[in-house]
Amino acid sequence: MSQSVQQISELTTVATLSPPPRWHVLWTRSRSEQMVHDQLSDRGFRLFLPTLEVWVRRNRTRRRATVPMFPGYLFLNHAMDKASYIEVVKVRGLVRVLGDGWDSLAVVPDAEVASIQRIHRAGVPAVAHPYLRVGERVRISDGLLAGVEGILVRCRPEKGLVVVSVHLLQRSVGVEVDCASVEPI
8 A cells, every 4th residue: 555655745746846747849841831740740649720711722723721820830749758858859841849948948828829720720811920029110001091101109909109200300200000900120
């Protein structure tokens, strides 16, 4: 009886020493996301390759196609140790695992991946969008103000605020825009 208690204690100690699975990003060669996903899935790794349905035109015909939500990238959920890292980097089509080496890999917060998974599972219409940060120089891409450049000051779901400045006059004007029509410069 005491031997089984000791074994349970040792298993608990080992379980607490192993790090929890974390989300890492795999950078793949162009159009190799699915190939990398399939190879690692076959080896027992837990992966997430979010996709979008888009219209494509080929040979003068339009049709729906499934494309990666983040071209060139997919997510790996694993408690990465050196042996796992070596197993992952051997995969054909992989450029690298993002980070500074096997012991200091970049980690994506669980909440961000959970949000992307929820969008993916819901099947709602979604489109790729440029990454925007407040304070970044942007260009309005369509509408009456197409081509106007300024600094993104506020970005809300309904409206964003782009500030256009005349440096010689040291004056600025702000205009509300749809954030979907703004792209980084």
